[in-house]
Amino acid sequence: MTDTQQIPLDFTGTLADDGAGGLVRRTVLPGGVRVLTESMPNQRSVTVGFWVAVGSRDEFAYGHGATHFLEHLLFKGTHTRSAMDIAAAFDRVGGESNAGTAKESTVYHARVLDEDLPMAVDVLADMVAASVIDPDEMDVERGVILEELAMDADDPMDAAHEKLAEVLLGEHPLARPIGGTPETIRAVTREHVWDHYRHWYRPEEIVVTAAGGLDHDEVCRLVGEALTRAGMDLPEGAAPAPRRAVDTTAAARASVAEGTHSVHRPVEQASVIVGGRSLSTTDEDRFALGVLNAVLGGGMSSRLFQQIRERRGLAYSTYSFSAAYSDVGYYGLFAGCQPSRVDEVAGLMTAELERLATDPVTVEELDRAHGQICGGTVLGMESTGARMSRLGRAELVLGEFTGLSDALARVRAVDADAVRGVARRLLSGPQSTVVVGPVGAAG
The missing domain is CATH 3.30.830.10 (Metalloenzyme, LuxS/M16 peptidase-like)
Incomplete structure (x- = not known):
């Protein structure tokens, strides 16, 4: 099997x-x-x-x-x-x-x-x-x-x-x-x-x-x-409802509002996210995107953490993320910083993503990303809740069940070229910046 x-x-x-x-x-x-x-x-x-x-x-x-x-x-x-x-x-x-x-x-x-x-x-x-x-x-x-x-x-x-x-x-x-x-x-x-x-x-x-x-x-x-x-009628021979299809009509209504969008909040720190459109749930590049996120902003050894927090002391929290759905997805690079540093921090985050699109990640970074994702996946599978959720995702979202060994193999198969390719895909579309804090009015 x-x-x-x-x-x-x-x-x-x-x-x-x-x-x-x-x-x-x-x-x-x-x-x-x-x-x-x-x-x-x-x-x-x-x-x-x-x-x-x-x-x-x-x-x-x-x-x-x-x-x-x-x-x-x-x-x-x-x-x-x-x-x-x-x-x-x-x-x-x-x-x-x-x-x-x-x-x-x-x-x-x-x-x-x-x-x-x-x-x-x-x-x-x-x-x-x-x-x-x-x-x-x-x-x-x-x-x-x-x-x-x-x-x-x-x-x-x-x-x-x-x-x-x-x-x-x-x-x-x-x-x-x-x-x-x-x-x-x-x-x-x-x-x-x-x-x-x-x-x-x-x-x-x-x-x-x-x-x-x-x-x-x-x-x-x-x-x-x-x-x-409980009173639910369960007729013999009834078939399950079809899985969610890609909604092209809804996807056509998705549009990126470029530029910087500020939301005023009377707080001390600004939350800034630079983001753009990303991959859908079943995109073949999703494993490469996972590795990119690990390298870029997935932990204390990631590029964002090292560049923005460790070397420059500009933020306490910084990371990258992606959200994927059946017909569209988006990514973001986040940092919490002083309001006066928003432009500098946003520029540094963007520069790190651009560098991934032009320069190959190192062997050490790739090995570390593979280990981070694979180790986290295996440890997570010790939880009955994680396995229950994996079954739900397999049935409702993917339409396929992937065993642990195959899932780990797909992650380890991601090489430097794949990471660079998915970085280029992310950067091929428009970007927007969102800032929440004591920086202007809602927009």
Whole structure:
């Protein structure tokens, strides 16, 4: 069996077998619900996640922020459980439960002892399939979300990242903040959230992933029974929903606003990001981009850290990053510095990226980047949560499962020419600079 395997929508079977009891399996249940598991022998814990391939980019025009609002409300009660019942179920077994809304997906997840997996599946399935979206709870939670947005707005770094997405993506729905804005959250009604819930939270859209001390067939049984108990109709023969296709219409609306864009905040330090358009999630150069980020701004030995912090003392924090989605992506070079140093620091960051596009990285830098990424990947795989998330990404985003050995080999195959090539790709488009701090007015 190859280490990388495509995942057809109707596939049921084994995706990977390490020969020591570590199996990755996939089953399509009635209703089109997909279940992927990874067994980790000798683990006493399990992390399970219920995924829906809907994010903030998919919201109706009248309900911006509804996806994140819904994530909060699913913890507020079902037809058979109160919010307290949901919270107490995990507290009484020492488990953890949480959720996350992204721009292209939403996940509800829990980590528990293997013996408590039936409870975790039952509670999460009940939340996903039988939430009541109580109007009174919604009014209370609206205040909580407004406080969350205010907290994020008070963080200059968060504000800079939000502004960068807006500047680089223009009218693309990915440019919108995941949580909405205070104005849209105040305007969202129970009907908006209910429409969103009923439109997306259907069996053919649901993916369940789990990793740890588990049995795949048992997980499939638990999921099917729990969703049925929650009232979800699971007809035999129903197919999973197609994976997200590239939205060329939305991509055409993405436009970069060049120049410098300032957001005034009464703080001591300026947060500055130089960025531009980057690669989509499945781009073949994504592994080279990962190595470039490690060399450029991935740690204390990176070029940005050495040049800006260690040699010149211009910043405490500096790094590079990239954000990738199904049809577009963007990159950024970040530093926090004195307002009077913004132009100098932005110039230094840009110069380091330009140098990667013209001069080959050294053998030492390449080896260090390979080791950083591969070591971090292997260490991360010791976590049941990381493996659960890897399965979700494989199913919803990539449409293929890549084993650990193949993933590491792809990273190690990135050479100096590949890094230089992807740097040139990044620099081939327009750049913008975002500055948040005591530097002018909002723009």
